[in-house]
Amino acid sequence: MEQNSRDKLAWTAARLFQERGFHGVGLNEILAASKLPKGSLYHHFPNGKSDLALEAAALAHREMSRIIDDAFEHAESYRSGATTLFYKLAKLFELMGKHTGCPISVILFSGPENDMFRERCAEYFASWTQQIASHAERLGESSNDAQLLAKKMFVTLQGGWTLARATQDGDVLRDLTKLLFNDKCEH
Amino acid sequence: MEQNSRDKLAWTAARLFQERGFHGVGLNEILAASKLPKGSLYHHFPNGKSDLALEAAALAHREMSRIIDDAFEHAESYRSGATTLFYKLAKLFELMGKHTGCPISVILFSGPENDMFRERCAEYFASWTQQIASHAERLGESSNDAQLLAKKMFVTLQGGWTLARATQDGDVLRDLTKLLFNDKCEH
DNA sequence: GCAACACTAGACCAATCGGTCTAATCATGT
DNA sequence: ACATGATTAGACCGATTGGTCTAGTGTTGC
Secondary structure (H helix, E strand, C coil): CCCCCHHHHHHHHHHHHHHHHHHCCHHHHHHHHHCCCCHHHHHHHHCCCHHHHHHHHHHHHCCCCCCCCHHHHHHCCCCHHHHHHHHHHHHHHHHHHCCCCCCCHHHHHCCCCCCHHHHHHHHHHHHHHHHHHHHHHCCCCCHHHHHHHHHHHHHHHHHHHHHHHCCEEEEEEHHHHHHHHHHCCCC | CCCCCHHHHHHHHHHHHHHHHHHHHHHHHHHHHHCCCHHHHHHHCCCCCCHHHHHHHHHHHHHHHHHHHHHHHHHCCCCHHHHHHHHHHCCCCCCCCHHHHHHHHHHHHCCCHHHHHHHHHHHHHHHHHHHHHHHHHHHHCCCCHHHHHHHHHHHHHHHHHHHHHHHHHCCHHHHHHHHHCCCCCCC
């Protein structure tokens, strides 16, 4: 809990944005939750709410990136790494109260008028997918398969998270493994 | 264009909510876009914004439901029906300006304080999945497979839509077919 | 003609929004 | 001790928010 004001603001904002989205959270609420005055916010984030949201998204991106690496670090196969990842995210989802959406999309989808947000979102998504693909390749998948598997994983995760949020059930995320790997041959 | 005021309000609200979410659109904007006064809104929707959002979500749900049925209606296999569905949704996505999210989740995720919205969202999701599963079963899949395929389809669609929105690319949705059906056997 | 009702019209409200600004306080180097 | 810059503190602002209320306008059956 020994973080500086800037980080405290960004983390608090990230948490709240993930629950209600960019437009759903007011600055006053963020300030109240961080127990910091408005002056601090505009000192650390001169452009106000937009700056804050970008930083919150950056934090969320780095955390997700770290989680992905952690999950695949000691995995002996792509499949086991993917499973670990799903479990880790389910844990996180439950820890945050089962109300949060995908950390990035929830923060950065704020409408057509803010194309920069959307682009950033696309970059982060691509970064995660690439990261997963690297792990897949490292774990023995061919380059082509790795790309496909990563995309599949990302899309499944994204959709699964939405479903988990709607149903308030972290097990939805854990079950994604079955969904991804039950590949019976289509006849 | 010969719709009554109530429908006009709901459709306008649906469109705007899908771009910026529940909290991102103000009543005044909806009224301006529908060219109707505030009195009309509170006459047709006595509980104001919440009522309006619920009705907008109901409209979106019915439309999606119809699209699903249309896609599978004349399909000779589950796979071809699924492909048609993806293509139809890609078209819709592009038609709406590539900025909209999943019609339901975008409207009905407005935060923990509104659990009724979230529950409604879960119901609609379940309804779609069930609908897809029925078509799958009708097209020859076993009951178990049908459930699994439908869930897979739903999750993929949900995640793919998010990705399409981030990248502003409807082809992401069209490519989901490959993602779903390339099932090579895992060795 | 007229009563009854459905609907439109928009002025108005308190509350909250994101943002600005000045003053006070804290930390640091000299 | 003192100056300096970083940071905190919060009063304040105009604009906008969702919502209420009253007056007016159709529309329908009698």
